[in-house]
Amino acid sequence: MGRGSYALARVAVIVRAPAGWLAWAGLLSAGTGVLVPGLTGRRIGVLAGAALFLIVAGAVFAVRRGRYAALARGASRAGRSVFLQDRAVTLRNWRRARRWWLLIAFLAALGSSFAVPAAAGMALAGAAAGLWAKALWLGGLERRAGSLLWVRTEWAQASPAAKPVRGYLSTGLAAGDAAPGGGRRRSGRVPAGAAVSEAR
Template sequence: MGRGAYALARVAVIVRAPAGWLWWPGVLAAGIGALVPGLTGRRIGLLAGAALFLIAAAVVFVVRRRRYLELARDASRAGKAVFLQDRAVTVRTRRRALRWWLLLAFLAAMASSFAVPAAGGLLLAGLGAGLWAKALWLGRWERAHDALLWVRTDRVPRGRPAGKTVDAYQTTGIVAGDATPGGARRPRTAAATAH
């Protein structure tokens, strides 16, 4: 990068990155946990897990939405000197930063099945579903405003795109980068056209 240049990462990609690593291990932990009778029994465990799934998904989806909207509303147009980080790099960086937490969460979900079958796994899956839903919500905002939201990579060292260290978002056109609104991978033909 040249003098004065800096890297930008997609906000929706940062939000979406850990969703799959929470959802699939959560589903796996819930499936294995359902095979264990546990202290409460399978029926109570599954009912408790379903409630935890819904609560976790709703909380993750709602938390900091006002902050996201404030940053999006005040976003400035990205300059020509910026470097747009590839989706794969953003996902890899985010997952690498969280890998040990995700592993511990999976092991805790498995262990909790001996007390409340499947509940821990469904809680984990609910967190993933909430992040995925929030990324889709950001995608709807991006489509409605015909702009993609980006954040400086040096402002999100812990992967919190709406944390205290983030003071501003930047925007680009809807076809910039290799991720669609909402952070999904852009089809190869479209990505090639965008570049």
């Protein structure tokens, strides 16, 4: 996996990074779209949106799960010299790098309401639900293995399961400031020294 110091980001945090934004954008565009009659009418739009929500949520949850599972099984123990990136930093970096794509998706969903009210917004919300579910599934893998999954930041620019990702690294459950599944750690942040010591 390489020697020396390098930054690691939590896999589950990257997976769930767009979920909150997509959920709000989807609900806002869907709610606004319901106010527009559209070409198909509100009833058809909402029914189509409900179907899209389920289809998109299931597809997003299922895509690349085999790749994630294989990388998790092959995870090697992280060394003491690694830098564990904070949850907030990972979220901020991911959203900042893709803010224009997220804005375009919101505007496209909003604009499509003039044709099919609320449908595209509910599809965005479905994508958010699928990502949340996948992060929770990763949390289950982490709890069963008794270790957290991390990926080198320079490998996961597109996705933590993309082709450039050569493998995951693992740490103890106390490492970092995010719980299994990438959520906030309820007991508060673990001191930096303790986090790095758990990296072995």
